[in-house]
Amino acid sequence: MRLLIAGFFMLVTCSLFAQTGNPYSYEIKKRTVVTKGAVVSAHPLASGAGVAILQKGGNAFDAAIATQLALAVVYPGAGNIGGGGFMVAHLSTGRNIALDFREKAPGAATRDMYLDANGNARTDLSQNGHLASGIPGTIAGIFSELKYARLPISTLIQPAIDLAGKGFAITEAEARSLNASQNAFKKYNTVTPVFVKEGGWRAGDTLVQKDLARTLQLIRDKGAAGFYEGETARLILEEMQRGRGIITAADLSGYQAKEREATVFPYKKYNIVTMPLPSSGGVILQQMMKMVEGQPLRSYGFLSVQAVHLMTEVERLAYADRAKYLGDRDYYSVPVDTLTSESYIRQRIALIQPDKAGTSKDIQAGVLSPASEETTHLNVYDREGNAVSITTTLNGGYGCKVVVAGAGFLLNNEMDDFSIKPGVPNMYGAVGAEANAIAPGKRMLSSMTPTLVLDKGKVFIITGTPGGTTITTSVFQTLIDMLEFNMTPEDAVNKPKFHHQWLPDEIFVEAGFPIEIREALQKMGYRITQRGGIGRTEVIKVSGGKIEAVGDGRGDDSVEGY
Ligand code: DON
Numbered sequence: 001m002r003l004l005i006a007g008f009f010m011l012v013t014c015s016l017f018a019q020t021g022n023p024y025s026y027e028i029k030k031r032t033v034v035t036k037g038a039v040v041s042a043h044p045l046a047s048g049a050g051v052a053i054l055q056k057g058g059n060a061f062d063a064a065i066a067t068q069l070a071l072a073v074v075y076p077g078a079g080n081i082g083g084g085g086f087m088v089a090h091l092s093t094g095r096n097i098a099l100d101f102r103e104k105a106p107g108a109a110t111r112d113m114y115l116d117a118n119g120n121a122r123t124d125l126s127q128n129g130h131l132a133s134g135i136p137g138t139i140a141g142i143f144s145e146l147k148y149a150r151l152p153i154s155t156l157i158q159p160a161i162d163l164a165g166k167g168f169a170i171t172e173a174e175a176r177s178l179n180a181s182q183n184a185f186k187k188y189n190t191v192t193p194v195f196v197k198e199g200g201w202r203a204g205d206t207l208v209q210k211d212l213a214r215t216l217q218l219i220r221d222k223g224a225a226g227f228y229e230g231e232t233a234r235l236i237l238e239e240m241q242r243g244r245g246i247i248t249a250a251d252l253s254g255y256q257a258k259e260r261e262a263t264v265f266p267y268k269k270y271n272i273v274t275m276p277l278p279s280s281g282g283v284i285l286q287q288m289m290k291m292v293e294g295q296p297l298r299s300y301g302f303l304s305v306q307a308v309h310l311m312t313e314v315e316r317l318a319y320a321d322r323a324k325y326l327g328d329r330d331y332y333s334v335p336v337d338t339l340t341s342e343s344y345i346r347q348r349i350a351l352i353q354p355d356k357a358g359t360s361k362d363i364q365a366g367v368l369s370p371a372s373e374e375t376t377h378l379n380v381y382d383r384e385g386n387a388v389s390i391t392t393t394l395n396g397g398y399g400c401k402v403v404v405a406g407a408g409f410l411l412n413n414e415m416d417d418f419s420i421k422p423g424v425p426n427m428y429g430a431v432g433a434e435a436n437a438i439a440p441g442k443r444m445l446s447s448m449t450p451t452l453v454l455d456k457g458k459v460f461i462i463t464g465t466p467g468g469t470t471i472t473t474s475v476f477q478t479l480i481d482m483l484e485f486n487m488t489p490e491d492a493v494n495k496p497k498f499h500h501q502w503l504p505d506e507i508f509v510e511a512g513f514p515i516e517i518r519e520a521l522q523k524m525g526y527r528i529t530q531r532g533g534i535g536r537t538e539v540i541k542v543s544g545g546k547i548e549a550v551g552d553g554r555g556d557d558s559v560e561g562y
Pocket of ligand 1 (some may be wrong): 120375376393414466469471
């Protein structure tokens with residue numbers, strides 16, 4: 001697709017073109033094979049910003065920061081500075097890094113803050129408006145990433161400042177998405193944001209975000225304090241007061257990103273490197289991969305009845321444990337070692353009945369002996385062999401829909417990722433319990449699963465995706481498709497996916513899931529529901545000196561390389 005926009009855009013300097021590609025006329029590229037470095041993200045201008053940084057001598061971290069910041073401008077529904085996320089990275093020296101910049105519950109949050117006087121759950125409040133926002137973590141995350149980068153923040157943030165201040169042409173998908181949220185923007189904002197356009201948005205319209213450009217300049221000049229303190233903090237606090245939110249100055253100045261020990265586990269001859277808690281991804285990806293490792297998946301074949309049956313049951317078992325046991329380990333003791341131990345995995349897989357659908361009422365979380373959908377993903381690989389995989393989110397599309405007036409960025413609605421009442425599904429249908437109950441300062445459980453596969457210690461696959469609870473099943477299936485079914489990255493990304501999350505007790509399939517397999521599964525007792533796209537998975541595969549980057553066909557996702 002090429003957007004052609006005429007006229008006054010000639011005024012825009014060529015330097016911005018060199019930083020991102022032409023912001024008024026750009027192409028979505030789904031695949032590239034290169035030899036030096038590559039970026040894949042949800043938007044061509046963001047991938048372009050990343051590769052321009054690689055070409056300027058930046059490493060994968062520099063490129064990831066530039067891409068992430070550009071996404072906050074060109075992909076406002078999910079790219080963000082008012083949300084949070086996780087990074088998993090591998091240095092060419094062999095070191096793995098897991099960085100947690102997940103949002104936290106404000107200090108004044110309480111366990112029952114989303115229950116009414118009768119004890120009923122108010123998901124309207126955990127999902128929309130000021131009260132839905134956790135303390136943003138993204139900017140703290142970016143300054144933690146910067147420790148591994150080479151170029152100054154002033155260089156890395158400049159493409160984002162220019163894209164915000166001078167504007168860029170929106171794609172058709174972006175126009176559709178902005179139009180779908182017009183009423184919500186009007187309803188939840190105290191001051192009308194730039195995303196509201198009377199008469200609606202059309203592909204090729206220019207989106208200019210002056211307030212956001214100014215906030216990015218403050219971050220450029222003052223570092224993380226340009227967000228968590230001073231003018232930006234003041235604007236957030238004024239916004240909270242107008243909308244009866246509870247984030248305080250102490251919440252903002254006290255926020256810190258945390259480096260955690262990456263989850264690393266072997267799968268056959270590979271090592272998988274992924275995100276630990278507060279992402280559920282690391283625990284349940286490990287459980288699922290380990291449950292299928294000894295099974296003849298390869299001989300069953302991709303989307304065969306046997307393979308879908310096995311993988312569905314494995315997903316059911318893992319998500320049952322997620323609901324009961326997983327939450328922020330800094331606040332709740334989670335038996336990760338037991339949940340991922342060989343003996344426990346053996347016990348769990350023994351519960352799967354051949355040729356018959358399981359039922360979620362019979363499959364509960366394991367009994368353990370004591371003691372024992374808007375988000376976005378980007379991958380970068382550089383010529384030194386460093387790999388960065390980042391998933392970042394506002395939670396729902398455009399987060400809580402509140403733009404901080406004067407500062408120009410959207411706040412997240414991540415509080416809904418807590419279990420606001422035991423058994424009450426969140427916006428992705430996930431249920432939880434005590435482990436994921438709200439507490440001041442606690443991080444809400446996530447599904448985001450930025451993941452790397454190492455082969456003989458070298459980066460082989462970089463992947464991740466948005467998609468709420470479907471994230472971990474999408475990563476699981478992408479890895480199985482490539483490692484077991486020998487699929488190309490393009491097929492692994494784009495062929496139909498399916499998803500089971502214990503509750504509700506049904507398999508969700510994408511359009512294109514073969515009808516005969518669906519019927520055979522129904523005969524085994526499965527309930528099957530077709531739904532919209534599952535994930536927007538990005539993959540970089542590094543093999544034989546070639547770097548192959550693939551962007552998901554389900555959105556504007558786009559690759560760039562050199
Ligand atoms: O952290 C999580 O698991 C969710 N907040 C992610 C939401 C998401 O992926 C929405 N994207 N489609």
